[in-house]
Amino acid sequence: MEKISIKNWAEDDRPRExxxxxxxxxxxxxxLLAILINNGTKEASAVDLSKALLNACNNSIHQLSKLSVKEILYLKIxxxxxxxAVAIVAALELATRRDLEDKHKVKIASSRDIAAFLQAKLQYLQHEVFAIVLLNNYNNVIHFEIISKGGITGTVADPRIILKKALQHNTTGIILSxxxxxxxLHPSSADKDITQKIKMAVTALDIKLLDHIIVSDMGYFSFADEGVL
Incomplete structure (x- = not known):
């Protein structure tokens, strides 16, 4: 099928220009998506393809950001x-990383600060992960790492791995997520149990468990704020 490049469009329709x-x-x-797509087909321009893709995602860049290459292709546009699809996923991942990089520069002073940091990294995932954020004496983030990955409904966190990471980075404070x-956003019984288990383990090493944050695209839940830490 013949493809029509953006450079052949009418000048008023060229997003690059x-x-x-x-x-x-x-x-x-x-x-903006049309610039990434670059060219359309004989029947549809790059902007038309972009509109079709956005329409499949309820016109939400946020929702589009959650899709993998395979999931975009599954839409059969x-x-x-x-x-x-690769270009789109790569561009949106860069945007996510830029947001995360900005959050790294912010000193963690409240649950809102750390929730913003974590949402930038985790809220777009469609499978559950367990992560740790390690802080220094000044409450600056010195390390972030996903410890385990699970399915849609759960994951498993190994306290031994978390302790090892905390010691490797000489952290004084740790936040679970x-x-x-x-x-x-409500914690399960398993969430509460693993939090207490890890709290006991790190306290023995004179490391403070500062919070456990649950994040989603609907917001966040702070164990510390809710008094269940």
């Missing part, structure tokens, strides 16, 4: 193949 002339902020989400892809 609009970006160069007026800045990225004037472009719609579809136009004619004209969006593996190369275009996991995501709930379902959006439900």
């Amino acid at each position: 609009k970006l160069l002339s007026n800045g990225a902020f004037v472009l719609s989400n579809a136009e 004619k004209g969006i193949g593996p190369a275009k 996991h995501n709930h892809p379902s959006g439900n």
Whole structure:
């Protein structure tokens, strides 16, 4: 099928030229995606393909950010193949990492600070993970790591691995975290049990367990704020 490159569009319809002339902020989400897609098909422009992709995601960049390459291809949008899907996923991952990098620069002073840091990294995942954030004496993040991965409904955290990581990085404070892809922010009995088990273990090493944060795209739950730490 013949492909029509952006350079062959009418000048007013070229998102690249609009970006160069007026800045990225004037472009719609579809136009920004069209730059990544680069070309359309004989029947549909790159913007048309972008609109179709956004429509499949309820016109939400947030929802699109959750999709893998395979999941984008599963949408079966004619004209969006593996190369275009890879470009889209890579661009959105860069945006997520930029957000996370910005959060690294912020000193952790409250549950809101650490929740923002963690949401930037975990809220787009569709499987559950268990992660740790290690802090120094000044409550600055010195290390973040996903310890284990699970399915949609759960994961397992090994206290021995967490203790090893804490000692390796000479941390004085640790924050536990996991995501709930379902959006439900309430901790389960298992969540509470593992929190207490890890708290006992790190306390013996004179390391403070500062919080356990559950995150989702609906918000966050802080064990410390809710008095269940």
